[in-house]
Amino acid sequence: MYTASSVFLRSIADAGITHIFANWGSDHPALLEDLQRQRSEKDGHTASKIITCPNEMVALTAAQGFAQVTGIPAAVIVHVDVGTQAMAGAIHNVDKGRVPVLIYAGASPFSSLGEMNGSRNEWIMSIQDIPDQAAIVRQYMRFTSQIESGKVAPQVIHRALQIATSQPKGPVYLWARREVMEEEVDLAAVQKSIPRQKWPSIEPAALSPTAANTIALALLEARSPFIITSHSGRNHRAVPLLADLSTMVGIPVVAVCPSAVAVPFSHPHFVGFTYLNGHSHSHHLAEADVILVLDSDVPWITGTQPPRPDARVFVVDSGDPLKTISAVGQWHVDAEMLCNADILLALEGINAAVEKHAKNHDAGIIDQRRTALATEHEEWVHSLDHLEDTWTSNLQSGRATLPNVLGVLRRTIEQQTPSHGLQKILVLNEGISNYPAVWDHMRTEVPGGQITSGGSSLGWGLAAAIGAHMGAGGKYELIVAIVGDGSFLFGVPSSVYWIARRYETPFLTIVLNNGGWRSPKLSMLGCHPTGHGSRAASGAELSVGFGPNSPDYSQIAVAASAGWAWGKRAGAEGGNIKEEFNTAIAEAVRVVLEERRCAVLDCVLDSI
Known part of the structure; x- marks a missing residue:
């Protein structure tokens, strides 16, 4: 017997998903049945590899790690509302980390008299039936949808993945009632395949020529240009381009709250990392007259260490420059220009414009900056060596x-x-x-x-x-x-x-x-540096420590x-x-x- 679950699993595999991280429940009988059918027909194998995960947050986080390394979405299967909620903080991470993941959750049956395959036959199915299951996660998702029939499952899956893999990338959430996934279908429905290439991701957007030239000229004319990035290195091909830009114009690069390598550590113009605690930003921020911000959620904290008021600021973001799709509430940067552009194409455009205009600018100033930055980098590395030894x-x-x-x-x-x-x-x-x-x-x-x-x-x-x-x-x-x-x-x-x-x-x-938890203690000291908490004898006394045992x-x-x-x-x-x-x-x-x-x-x- 073939069911809508057969179509669902076939469509997942056809879409290129090789790994499913699963935490099974009472809403998944047809899925488990079809996976066993696959094993019986394929020498013990299933079309997508099933990874049994005893915890839902672990399942989604493992899928995140898979996608971060491969760039390819994995799938996660969880159990109704409780399994959805159990993914908890991992949902935040795949959203803010812009990681494409397909999440599927079953839902309680809607029938209760045995009139359909999959009707309610366990007590938990009544208390797990909530009015809007997708509402639990909707504000973190790029797309949510209910699968209402096996006949439309392939289209829903392909649309979900099309959105998940388009900038700004991120998680998608699908769900279906148990009777829907138990719906019987014929073999032709299972064998029917929708070509993945017919559902392409959105083509990446480039900078306009006006924006590329404006940014390039601003960097070339600046006395103290500065580059801030957090996530540009998620696109590995952008790393050498950023290094080239820094080298051509003699620009310091700082990684602010990074999630990936922005430039090689040894690059002579790389001036370090900051997580913006206190007044920990690079001294280059206060000196910069032109600042290029690349794929950064929080380039600085205005209330503690802002750039100079007359600095020209240019922001480039791969898909969400105003942080609306990723659902950030209050967010603002005093910028001359906000650009929605793929980071790789943006750097290609800026670098080409710099090469075009460089001959008209003073190379001596750039050489001076290069020399100073190389010295600063060398001194920084020497200080790290000293700390280690x-x-x-x-x-x-x-x-x-x-x-x-x-x-x-x-x-x-x-x-x-x-x-x-x-x-x-x-x-x-x-x-x-x-x-x-x-x-x-x-x-x-x-x-x-x-x-x-x-x-x-x-x-x-x-x-x-x-x-x-x-x-x-x-x-x-x-x-x-x-x-x-x-x-x-x-x-x-x-x-x-x-x-x-x-x-x-x-x-x-x-x-x-x-x-224990050092971060809550540091947050307290940031607000109450000389208060009662500052005099606590230990982390355990402050209730943030795990000691003494x-x-x-x-x-x-x-x-x-x-x-x-x-x-x-x-x-x-x-x-x-x-x-x-x-x-x-x-x-x-x-x-x-x-x-x-x-x-x-x-x-x-x-x-x-």
Whole structure:
């Protein structure tokens, strides 16, 4: 027997979705039945690979990691309203991160007398029947739709993916009642295929010649031009173009709250990372007379560190320059020009205009800027080297610093990976209050070599590593998730490491264990620097700490994987901490590379 679920699953596969991250429920009988039919007909295989996920947020986050690495949407299947709600913060992340994902949720049956296949036969189906299930997620989605018949399922799926993969990319949500998915169809309906190429994504938009020339001339005529970017590196081909623009005009580049590599770390005009805490923006912002903002949600915070009032500001965004589609409430930048243009085509246009007009401008000023920026970059790197190599004077009882740990990690990876470098390494950065330090000290060169969620909901890094591994197809020698201890717990490690073992997706986890949630404490100090909270003796007293008896994070992973994962805590007490971290990190990397198992290193740092 074939059903609308047969058509649905065939259409998913025809649309190019190779992986479905599934959390099954009472609304999915026909889907489970058809998947078993596929296995019986195809030597145990299904058209799309099914990844069983014991937690919905983990499922969506793994799909996000898959799409971030491949650029291809994955699908997620969840259970009615409760499964939809359980995706929670991951929904925020795929929206704000502009990640194309297709989410499907079943819904309770609408019939109750047995008059249709799939009618209500369990008590939960009454209490899970809500008036508008899609309303739970609609403001985060690019598109929502109910599938009302198997006959229209292919068209609904193709339309959803067409929207999800058009700028600004993002998640889409489909749902259907159980009777609809149980609807019987004939074989011809299942075999009928709709060509994916008939449902193309919107072609990327270029800058107008006027905009490209205006921006290029402004940069060439500026005394202190400045480039701010956050997400331009999501398009890997844009990375060398931004580096070329910076080189041609001698422009400093800063990455503000980045989600991807903007330019190679070693580029002499790259001046660092900032997450805008306090007055942490680059000093170039206050000096700049022309600012080019590329794919950035928050280029600066006007109330704490604005640009100079007379600065000429140009904003380029790949699909949503006013942040209306991604549903940001209050948002404004004092800009001379707002441009809706694909970042790759925009940089091609600006670079071509710069080359056209460069001969008419003073090369001496540009050379001076290049020299000054190269010196600034060199001094910055030297300061990072100093932080990594400066250990506490008492190695027996002191704590390692974050730069100590990350310096050892980076060098160990360079020594132990087959290519002896970082060219085939993927870093998933969920350091949160330590975001900038991870960017600083991992020193990523390769486009796509380091990513974040692009959102602010914690718990992304672990499951995203699974999805990235599945999507990479052996592209990376090593995948490293660097997370805070809070992020580790938010990531539902009990589900993550079970999935990792079942589907053989080994990755290295570095837990930056500072004893709790540092970010809420920093937010409090930002508002009340000398208040009562500033005098709290510990994070535990302030209720943001996990001490004095914090979890053994590495052993959570070991237990969840039934002993398959390797786990160790380092830096807690006793012994030479420098030697301990060198030994522990070397063993953790070795386990992943040679034994193809997950390794989790719980790195104890100074407590909050």
